[in-house]
Amino acid sequence: MTARVLHPEHWPRPRGYANGMSVRGRQIFIAGQIGWDATARLVGADFVSQARQALVNIVDILACDDARPEHLVRLTWYVLDRDAYLSSARALGAVYRDVLGRHYPAMSAVQVCALMEPGAVVEIEATAVVPDDPDR
Numbered sequence: 001m002t003a004r005v006l007h008p009e010h011w012p013r014p015r016g017y018a019n020g021m022s023v024r025g026r027q028i029f030i031a032g033q034i035g036w037d038a039t040a041r042l043v044g045a046d047f048v049s050q051a052r053q054a055l056v057n058i059v060d061i062l063a064c065d066d067a068r069p070e071h072l073v074r075l076t077w078y079v080l081d082r083d084a085y086l087s088s089a090r091a092l093g094a095v096y097r098d099v100l101g102r103h104y105p106a107m108s109a110v111q112v113c114a115l116m117e118p119g120a121v122v123e124i125e126a127t128a129v130v131p132d133d134p135d136r
Helices: 045-062 082-086 088-098
Strands: 002-004 020-022 026-033 073-078 106-111 122-130
Touching: 026 045, 045 073, 045 088, 045 106, 045 122, 082 088, 082 106
Parallel strands: 073 106
Antiparallel strands: 002 020, 026 122, 073 122
């Protein structure tokens, strides 16, 4: 994909995300995904397993429109427990790379007081842009 990472030269490099991205193409907006499987059952109670499933769900939705993880330009993470998110950094990074590879779009993470589905501990929204040239 022809994406341009936007990063002011005088800023320190971010780890695991981009500050901004510039792309052209067909836009895909994915509603918040939680850690439930195709039967709408949560895969577990822990942060990492639910995050993995939410990312897998995003990849499955992308595939419905011939899009791939490298087309992601933005992820917004809603987490119930900031400390669980931060303390899971190593395991979460491994899960992220396993599901999405080494593509790091613009990201935000926000602690919220509740999610709509009981038992959900993380919800991830996504935006993707598929280039106009299908070979990219």
